[in-house]
Amino acid sequence: MFRRPDFLWVYAVIFIAFLYGPVLLMPIFSVNDGNFATFPLKGFTLRHYSSMAANTSMMLALQNSLKIAILVAVLSTTLAIPAALAITRFRLPGAGPIVSFMMLPLVIPSIVMGVALLVIILKFLGIQLSLWTVASGHILICLPYCMSVLMSRLEGFDPSLEEASRDLGCNAWQTFVRVTLPLAMPGVISSLLMGFIISFDEFVIAFFLTGTENTLPVYLYSQLRFPNKLPGTLALGSLILLVSAVFVVLAEIIRKRGVQSGNPGDL
Amino acid sequence: MTETAPIIAMSGLVKRFGTLTVLHGINFDIERGEFFSLLGPSGCGKTTLLRILAGIEQPSEGSLLIDGQSMSGVAANRRPTNMVFQSYAIFPHLNVEENIGYGLRNIAISKSEAAERVAEALALVKLEGLGKRNAHQLSGGQRQRVALARALVCRPKVLLLDEPLSALDKKLREEMQLELRALQRTVGITFVFVTHDQEEALTLSDRIAVMDKGHVLQIDSPRGLYERPVNRTVAEFIGSMNLFAGQVTRVGADGVVEIEGPEGRFRGVARPGLSSGDAAVAAIRPERIRIMRAAPDAGVNAVSARLQASSYLGDRSLHVLQGAATGQQITVQSGPAVDDTPAGGGSELWLGWDAEAGLILPG
Numbered sequence: 085m086f087r088r089p090d091f092l093w094v095y096a097v098i099f100i101a102f103l104y105g106p107v108l109l110m111p112i113f114s115v116n117d118g119n120f121a122t123f124p125l126k127g128f129t130l131r132h133y134s135s136m137a138a139n140t141s142m143m144l145a146l147q148n149s150l151k152i153a154i155l156v157a158v159l160s161t162t163l164a165i166p167a168a169l170a171i172t173r174f175r176l177p178g179a180g181p182i183v184s185f186m187m188l189p190l191v192i193p194s195i196v197m198g199v200a201l202l203v204i205i206l207k208f209l210g211i212q213l214s215l216w217t218v219a220s221g222h223i224l225i226c227l228p229y230c231m232s233v234l235m236s237r238l239e240g241f242d243p244s245l246e247e248a249s250r251d252l253g254c255n256a257w258q259t260f261v262r263v264t265l266p267l268a269m270p271g272v273i274s275s276l277l278m279g280f281i282i283s284f285d286e287f288v289i290a291f292f293l294t295g296t297e298n299t300l301p302v303y304l305y306s307q308l309r310f311p312n313k314l315p316g317t318l319a320l321g322s323l324i325l326l327v328s329a330v331f332v333v334l335a336e337i338i339r340k341r342g343v344q345s346g347n348p349g350d351l
Numbered sequence: 352m353t354e355t356a357p358i359i360a361m362s363g364l365v366k367r368f369g370t371l372t373v374l375h376g377i378n379f380d381i382e383r384g385e386f387f388s389l390l391g392p393s394g395c396g397k398t399t400l401l402r403i404l405a406g407i408e409q410p411s412e413g414s415l416l417i418d419g420q421s422m423s424g425v426a427a428n429r430r431p432t433n434m435v436f437q438s439y440a441i442f443p444h445l446n447v448e449e450n451i452g453y454g455l456r457n458i459a460i461s462k463s464e465a466a467e468r469v470a471e472a473l474a475l476v477k478l479e480g481l482g483k484r485n486a487h488q489l490s491g492g493q494r495q496r497v498a499l500a501r502a503l504v505c506r507p508k509v510l511l512l513d514e515p516l517s518a519l520d521k522k523l524r525e526e527m528q529l530e531l532r533a534l535q536r537t538v539g540i541t542f543v544f545v546t547h548d549q550e551e552a553l554t555l556s557d558r559i560a561v562m563d564k565g566h567v568l569q570i571d572s573p574r575g576l577y578e579r580p581v582n583r584t585v586a587e588f589i590g591s592m593n594l595f596a597g598q599v600t601r602v603g604a605d606g607v608v609e610i611e612g613p614e615g616r617f618r619g620v621a622r623p624g625l626s627s628g629d630a631a632v633a634a635i636r637p638e639r640i641r642i643m644r645a646a647p648d649a650g651v652n653a654v655s656a657r658l659q660a661s662s663y664l665g666d667r668s669l670h671v672l673q674g675a676a677t678g679q680q681i682t683v684q685s686g687p688a689v690d691d692t693p694a695g696g697g698s699e700l701w702l703g704w705d706a707e708a709g710l711i712l713p714g
Contacts, residue, residue: 247407248440250427252505253457262453266444 107325114318132319139316145303146320148215149284152299156222157279161272163223164230169264172238173246183235187228194225198292205293213295221293222283229282230275237271238264270338277335281328300324356419358383358509358541359404363413366399366565373399375565376413381509381543386535388544388552391562392588397545398437400562401511404543406430418508428457433502434511437518439494441486441501447473448482450497454505472500475534492523499531503538512544516551528554549589553577561585577636581622583712586634593640593681595633595654595674596714599625608711609651613676618651619709630714637684639708642670643701652709654702656681672700 117129136142167186171179189197201221205211245267249259265272287301294302304320307313357380364377373396381387389397402408403415406427415422417431433454442450451472455465473479476496481489489497495515502510516524516531532555535542546552552559553573560570561584569581580586583594597612608621610631617633625631633652647653656672659680670683683702 242438242440244436244438244440245442247427248434248436248442248501249453251405251407251432251434252454252501253428255426255428258457263442 110318110325111322114315114322116315118315132315136316136319141298142300142303142307142316142320145298145300148297149300152215152219152222153280153284155219156226156283157276159219160223160226160230160279161234161275164227164234164275165268165272168231168234168238169260172235173243186231189225190228194286194288197221197225198289201289202292213293215294215297215299217293217295218290218299219283221289222286225286225289226279226282229278233275233278234268234271237268237274241267273338274335277331281331355383357381358385358418359543360416361413364400364403364410364415365412366396366403366408367411373565374403374410377567379560379567379570381541382558384539384541385557386532386542386544386555388546388556388559389562390546390549390552390559390588393547394564395562396565397547397562398513401434401513401543401545404509405432405434405511407434431508432511433505433507433509434513435495435498435502435515437513437515439498439515439518441489441494441497443486445486446482447478447484447486447489447497450486451482451501451504453501458505468504472504475503475537476500491519492527495519495527499534503534503540507540509541509543512542514545514547516546517548524551531555553589561588563588579620579622579710580634580712583632583634583714586710586712591637591682593635593637594712595635595679597631597633599627599629599631599711602626607706610711614654614674614679615676616651617709617711618706619711620707621711625711625713632712632714634710634712635704635708637669637682638667639704640681640683640702641704642683642685643703646701647703652704652706654681656700656702658698658700672702675699 112125114132115128115130116125117127117131118125170176171183176182198221201217201224205213205217211217245263246259249263250256254262285301286299287305290299290302291305298306300320304317307317359381361380362378364374365372366374377400389400391397399408403410404417406422406425406429422430442453445453448469452465452469455468460468469482473482476499478493478496478500481493484493486494486497495518498515512531516527519527528551531542531544544552544555553576556573558570558572559576561568561576563584569576569585571579576585576589580589580592586592586594595612595614595617597610597614597617599608600611600616601609602621602625603609606620606623607618608625608631609616609618610633611617612633619633619635621631635652646655655675657675659671659673661668661670666687668685668687670685672681672683673679674681681702
């Protein structure tokens, strides 16, 4: 065994500081007793957190974002399940091109998508911009992510499990409920979390497609013009960071557990 | 239906995948209570045929009756068959009991009766006490038993088994062969068993269908297949067989046919259909050949050969010889007695056998 060179430690520390330093400044300034995000720090306070709760327009934007994110997560996962099943379970003619076509939104810049959707919604469909139009735009960009998560899960298990279920007297629907869905559950949960995070985080499409109401990222951007609002947004940002971290850890635990009890159909 | 009618009747079953035809017109019946094997090399269509019986695949042409009922348009979940999959297909999210009881939820029986049947099935496959185990805590042999119990608990009219022993090691496989055979006698259900292992098929089956390239070559009892194979493919697939090429010179009224080839003249039993001048082979099993030091008087079924190697296996000895005329390899098996074991390599010997022990097959 070779001795690990010391400079690698230094490199690793710098690397991690570069990755997480800016993010960690946010919670620090959010408890700083001052109106500007500058050093030196002035003292500990939670007043930004309490003022944040009193900021009704910010709370409203947060609510909007949560509502949209939940709706998007559930709908895009629900839409992706049958599509992923069809692609992994049947020998479809042209399955390859269909999959590439469905994955296309991954590589289309969201600014292009935003403009295109805006034109379609306003000019062709004549629909008023609202949170609903934001949600539908988000579903469009979340679908390929949900699809790929679900497809990799569904491809991972032995098709004879479903055949066995049919053989033991279950029809197609019962087989889906009793075998396919439980085995795909880690994938379904990943897909829900993925949809939620992508939608909650998304700025460009929300900016183009929203009506009078704001989602949180759009609201935060509009507030950056007012320097005295900054600590409040930092406080909210820190909370979001905390919740996201919990989500990611949860998703990882669920995925790991899926892998352990899973390896479905192996010998 | 009368009790003597076949449980499965297949006529003209054809299966195509795209342009590839994997089954060419399968016609045969499987009798009630039989242990029936489909035997053939991989890719011969045996698993596809089993999946058609189960209803997982649909035939492209032909008809299938199970217990007198047409199976056309009847989905897998409505058929009186259950299957043991090659991978066992144990549901990983359910424990042993839940796996075994899976099919019972689809039958109109009470919860207590279902629990009773699961306990019975556990006992039948000797897994008492393991009901609460998780699927991933089971060994290969235990998984196989769970798969068996899960299929049998539904009391199918036919149990379909797709190479269920191929994933087990040799010792466990031999144990399970005996158990499977005993189990089939206990439950009295018709078993249709797919295997590529001829020894396994011979050990287990009442009757065997030998398949090759989507055709059924022969359906017979193990003894029938071994002693009266219909052609070279069957003869070489079941056990080992020495073949000597030649042309038919005489067709006797008693079914005895004589051929002549480079290694000599051979006389043996043949099925009708051969006539003078046809290409044919004389087939003789290694254990039916006698080794002699001098040429036999008759001059028929006598091959001059040179000994290359002998191996002593305790209960028998195996000798590999080279035919003097063609140099082809000949295998001879002799009994444990030492007196017929030829001495030394390279010695010139004569091989002979009785006409009734040899077969003449179409070349």
